[in-house]
Amino acid sequence: MTAEYSAHHLQVLEGLEAVRKRPGMYIGSTDSRGLMHCVWEIIDNAVDEALAGFGERIDIVLHADGSVEVRDRARGIPVDVEPRTGLTGVEVVFTKLHAGGKFGGGSYGASGGLHGVGASVVNALSERLDVEVDRGGKTWAMSFRHGEPGVFAGPEPDSAFTPFERSSELRVVGKVARGVTGSRIRYWADRQIFTKDAAFHLDELSQRARQTAFLVPGLEIVVRDERGGADEVDETSYRFDGGISEFVEFLAPDAAVTDTWRLTGAATFTETVPVLQASGAMVPTEVERECHVDVALRWGTGYETVTRSFANIIATPKGGTHQQGFEQGLMKILRTQVEQNARRLKVGNDKLEKDDILAGLTAVLTVRLPEPQFEGQTKEVLGTPAVRQIVTNVVSRELTARFASTKRDDKTQTALLLDKVVAEMKARISARTHKETQRRKNALESSSLPAKLADCRTNDVAESELFIVEGDSALGTAKLARNSEYQALLPIRGKILNVQKASISDMLSNAECAAIIQTIGAGSGRSFDLAGARYGKIILMSDADVDGAHIRTLLLTLFFRYMRPLIEDGRVYAAVPPLHRVIVVNPGSKPNETIYTYSEKELHALLAKLRRSNRRWQEPVQRYKGLGEMDADQLAETTMDRAGRLLRRVQVTDAEAAASVFELLMGSDVAPRREFIVSSSDALDRESIDA
Structure with a gap:
């Protein structure tokens, strides 16, 4: 320098x-x-x-x-x-x-x-x-x-x-x-x-x-x-001949409240742009542009919002003027409709907010126009100012016509939509009131934590861990195996509710789901606040069998649907308990050696290695059917002690896969399940059926 x-x-x-x-x-x-x-x-x-x-x-x-x-x-x-x-x-x-x-x-x-x-x-x-x-x-x-x-x-x-x-x-x-x-x-x-x-x-x-x-x-x-x-x-x-209507059906994560509605329109606007003249000079010229708007949208029973916006088929993941206009048009029309139906909906003086309207919405928004203005070469944000009002006008006009329609289907679906957005508004107001009430309470007066929670002593969120364990038998062993300074335990009884097809009210009224939400302390759904979570790690500890995998999948579905920020932040883990315990016999007075394996393949490889070395092991090899079969020191050494345990971090894709499997196998749509069973029947090993 x-x-x-x-x-x-x-x-x-x-x-x-x-x-x-x-x-x-x-x-x-x-x-x-x-x-x-x-x-x-x-x-x-x-x-x-x-x-x-x-x-x-x-x-x-x-x-x-x-x-x-x-x-x-x-x-x-x-x-x-x-x-x-x-x-x-x-x-x-x-x-x-x-x-x-x-x-x-x-x-x-x-x-x-x-x-x-x-x-x-x-x-x-x-x-x-x-x-x-x-x-x-x-x-x-x-x-x-x-x-x-x-x-x-x-x-x-x-x-x-x-x-x-x-x-x-x-x-x-x-x-x-x-x-x-x-x-x-x-x-x-x-x-x-x-x-x-x-x-x-x-x-x-x-x-x-x-x-x-x-x-x-x-x-x-x-x-x-x-x-x-x-x-x-x-x-x-x-190849999809149905266009963005098919796209919405593909993206939608929940059951439908309304059909997929298509809102289309076009309008012209003028803008001043530099135009290259024959002389080589750039002259500011006012030109007329045409903007085409095409929107497909539907509301579902859930609270997730899935929106995709595009300008000339280029994805704009960070939105822009077209998305602002879309949301403005939705707000304008739905607020008007709620006010006009205030008596039937019993809304009083409360006002809809954007989150109330977007809850459960799946939408694909596309605009086509010559020479749109993007922010940067990566084209993530549309900046053409005139597009905002054009999209607002198209959405307002088309939705107004839908609400004014005399067709039976349209009248039924618009009524269901108003009921849904008002229910979301009331839930938001109720959650806010509850949170304010809880804040005013003295901690000594009331504790919202479940009685069966064995909490840890530390107040350091980053250090603390919550183990969600399967059953009281595993809880007893885990209590002896844990480090109570930073490891908390919450037992669940059997298999929790399948939240993939249950309503929010059913989920909240389920004792096991409610206990998990209360213990974590950050709320659920749209009101979930990651900063309020009481633990730095949430570890799912279930048996290494089919039922344990089932319980883990149910829990993952709960976290994915109602506490997704925990997964996105990398705080949810699955414990990996061993399947087998092999005691290798050492000659003389040398103490025997204990080796744990985590799969059948790993066990066979270990035994083959021991045979080649002419080493003996105690028969039979112990096969753990559940966490409750382990001694406390074994559980601590293999699954809970930070020095030797193995954890598998759950990614969003893992939770999405769990949710899609549950939608397929236990959802309300029967046809895909039947197709799956028929197509998979050839792969079934009849010898493995315990019957």
Whole structure:
């Protein structure tokens, strides 16, 4: 570092050099998230073509050599020469920042690509990129290394590379039938740019492909993963002709209160934008835009809110003006309807709040407009101001018509919706009143903790642990095995309520569920406050058998539906008690050795190892059927003592899987359960049935 600072200290980064120097500015990060963002940039260009009415299929291939290929059957990238630069359209698209067909030239009415940097950024951050274009009866090809055009000696990314010196060449490598058009882009991400652990995630790619297929009805997107070799190719095709109505049904986590309603409309607005004149000057010009709004929504029996918003099929996970307008329109109409039906609903002077209306709502909101304003290249927030009022007007008009409808179904469903939002409002007010009352009570006057809780002594939340144990027999052993300074115990009797299909009132009236919620002390549902949780770890300790797994799944479903922030914060764990206890006999006076195993496979491997070493063990090997069979010192050593125990942290995906299994096996919808039983019957081992 030096105090001197003059013009010769300044650097001017030319072209794609700026992208390689500061990739985070363009793709957000250089980990897996940034790597996936590069794929989205190429895919979104193909989807924009489909939105414009060209091409009905997109193929995404993850090759075994680490490259990604995106194929479409659209118009193909232009191959003629762009007059200003003297370069072919292919080279302009892949080497020039802020260049493309989406700056108002008439090629696209509404697209997700706006800044003209997507393809060129991917090229700059690639070790190698190959592009082939079918157009004009020929197949044209070009290759790049770190964004520079040239020729590779072989098909691998590390093949010898010769850059073009005087002029670039768009090669003709084949012929196609006249009228056949499309593009194929294959690239190898530059591992000098991305972190070592950055990887393409098939689940994330499939989720995005499914989402896009919902948003563009009739478009087929095929995801093919060849990374496992020729024998393990994974290929899935997505196509949904029902559009966002099907998307809502797919996303909805609960039983329906209303049908899926579709709210559509369009309006024009004006905005002042700089327009490039023939003279080369940028002149502020007032232009008229048209914004199309399409919303699908439904309310369910739960309290979770699932909303997805999109602008020109680009996901806006952080919302923006369109989402603000949507929520404003809902508030306006539902408040009006509640006021008009105040006597029937018995609401008094209480007012609906946004959370009351959004509880149980599943909605997909899409807007399409030319040149939307996004905040940043990652396009997570829509910023076009005029969209807010347009969306509000469309939602207000369509919902007003729905509430005014004389159709029997519409009248029934709108009445049920009003009952639901008012019930949510009353529950919120009641919960707030209860919390204020509890705060006013002196701790000595009343304790809301269950009598069967064996609490710990520490007040340090981060250090404390709550073990939810199965049955009183396990509780007795666990009391002797625990460290009472920081380990609390709460026994539950048998299997708790299946909250997947039970109402909130049924859940709260269930003694075991209520005891768990009271013990944790942070509330439940929408009123859950993570900061109020009394324990740093919640550990589910059930027997290592089928019933224990069943109880653990029931508990996970309770936490997932009503205390999800605990799981998201990584505070919920499953204890891993051993299955077997092997006492190895040592010769002479040397004490015997005790070894615990946690699966049948591990036991057999241990016994085989002992046989090879000519060592003996006491027969029979003890098989633990439940926690109550263990001595306190054994339970402490294997399951509770921090020095030697094994815990499995529960992720949100684990809880989602538990909830989906319960919805399938114990939910109210019979048809999927019957289909599962019939399709799984062939896999049943009849010898394992205890009958």
